[in-house]
Amino acid sequence: MSEGDMAVIKPKMLKSYIWLQTTDGSIQQVEQEVAMFCPLICREVIQKGMGSSKTHAISLPERVNTAMLSLILDYCRFHQVLGRSNKECKSFDEKFIRMDTQRLCELTSAADSLQLKPLVDLTSRALARIIEGKTPEEIREIFHLPDDLTEEEKLEPLKNVTDDPRIRLLNRLYARKRKELKEREKLKNTENGEQNDDRSVDDLLSFINGEIGDSKEIKSSKNKKKNRRRKDQQKNTCLYEANGSHEEKSLNFVCPSDDVNKFRPSPSLTLTLQDLEHDSLNDQLELDDGDIDDEIDPALKAQIDREVEDFARRLNSDWPQRMQEILSLGQERRRAQFSVNGNDSLRRYA
């Protein structure tokens, strides 16, 4: 018999202890029956004979730090006692998992690395209960998740809660915009080969809000930084646009899609025009749009304001002239964006 085995079944000791070492260096001894409740420790003791002395302490996986270890041992200490009634176990469990979400996540991780399945189940259920029924924003806030899906979110069709015809139109326009974005993406980023399962993201987004009509509009892709930034610029301008002269614009732009299509000389041009349209409408009706405002540099604001005024003026003139303007505006804008990019501090994703 190996030394380890001997240590485990020593009859003369009243209580056997097992030595455990966490990654942050601390070594402690734990009652054998408590420690053996964890399958990983159990295996280490039986198969490798570790844990019998301080020098041969079982080194625990890195996800188990001292605080977590003590929690886990508390759990084991309670549950390894046989003959506890269901009620007792349940009430202990309920009290046990009352902790903040960060610790809960840590505990899940630690329990998983020790292969302690009942505790993993318990903590997972607790986390599921926290997630249940909350909006993505609330969940992100609770768990401090990075909000790195903003672009796609903006494209997400709004909930058609009121059955407003304008919202329906907006959703359709959104879908078309996504399609065009994807085409643009394909044109511009041929070298990236990022053709992985992007499609599904958008599908999910559209159906999650139950947008039935747009199930056909599938193509969109995760935007690269460049595109994102560009659209940010557009959006920012539109934000101020919206505040400024939305009323008039809405009269012009909330028209059946056919009318809009009539004025479509080239795909890229239309894209620009529609971008502006959509974003402005979007901003007016947007439900949750905190992010853009935070990131705008005051120095840039003034410049954007000016551009907005400019643009608003131009839009309110009559159509043929407007078309001319837009044609030139489109090119100008692109140039302007590049220059703005050059020295601005407006950066979403550093």
Add this chain to the structure above:
Amino acid sequence: MDSNSKLFKAWIEDRISGLPDAIVVHILSFLETRYAVQTCLLSHRWNNVWTYVPNLEVHVNSLKCGVDQHVRESGLVDRVLLFRNLSNIHKFHLACLGIEDYFYRIDAWICTAIRRNVVELELDLWTTPSNSYTGLLKLPRSIFICKTLVVLKLVLTDHVIAIPPDSSCFPSLKYLDVQLCHPVAAKSLAKLFSCRYSALEELIIHGNIGRLRGDEVLNLNISAPRLKRLQIRFCAVPEDDPYATDGGYEYKIFVNANAPNLEEFNVKYLLASYTLNSVKSLSKVELKLKGLHAGENLYFADRIHKLFAEIVNVKCLSVLASIVGDPDIAYQYPMPTFNNLNQLELRLQTCCSWQSLPIFLNASPNLEYLVLENNINCRAHGADIDDADDGDVDDSDDYDSHISDNYDEDDLVHEWSPPRVVPICLLSCLKTIYLRGFRGRSDEIEVAGYLLKHGKVLNKVTIHTSNFCEESVMELWQTFSRLPRGSKTCEIEWILPKL
């Protein structure tokens, strides 16, 4: 670098995204699918995690808010099934209300789950409550031949039926739970069991089958060679008129279970005519026939007697059937001898006499453990559907429910007349007695006294009182300590209810 530090900070504090994929999927598997799918909006890391969740739980409720909502919700199911990856579905729980609008889609969903090798399938499919609808949803044939299905729970109504193909079906099904929602055609229930369930180990039938019209007779022939646990918990009460005088459709129901390995048998509400071919294997039987009061139709006595004959080799028996105490019946239908009976739980309602106690004691020569529960709520006839299907609620644990307004003060019923001959088990083997719902009435004390006096090998008597005040318990304690005890080693333990 403001956004930089913000991102960095986020990374530091975001613990949940750092958990391994398997754990995140595990967490999401506890959520209703709608919420699991929503997590794809959280951040990039959560984009596709939901597609790996093996459990789907969907609720489609069209009564909530108009047609739009229901169309959207059922659209969700379509898209979830399409867009999750092609991995297997482990558990599929579908709860739909108002299914009459989309039968064909439900069929498609179930078939998809089966194609994804579903292991646990739970179907709660309800049509909008109304009398006029006549359509029918037949569960797809592929359910019956699915090789991976182990657990199936379904609801049978007059709009949802399940008709298996001819020969054996459900090759791997171990657990079947059938809920009946009246009115269910007796034929369709019978047809469900017309095939052989070769792997079935546990079968539960509950709910309410409603009225059996005219000459309709229900013949349930259960063929399940591996069946270990059988629970018949359904009643046959016409829901529109629970107090109908032509009620008691039990007499038209015949349950024939060909289950030679049956170990546990539970009957609640329904005193059908039972035939079990489980002579040697039965170990635990629980009969809970609350509505069967003394003085009822003698017809029931015949059935009870037949039932006792079927379970005669049982080791543990729990009985709540007040009709057994009826003196006429006792004379006409003598109890068979339970030779293997080791543990007996006798539960007496307030309307019931003490007569069933000596009957059972005499019938169990090898009894070692006796639980005697008294003062169980005895409601008016026919009102028992109120507590229909309380599932696993073990109401014998809740002693406070015995303190009821229906307490019957009729002294005649509670008179204890000791049997002429002391039952054998008392003299030779009864070691432990547990008295529940004890109120300290004079007849109760007499009974306890009788047991104490003649229990020659008693070790322990535990009395669980429903009295709250300490003085009365002290009185009782003193009374008991004065009672003669037939066994020197007998000790009495008192348990007071939690305040």
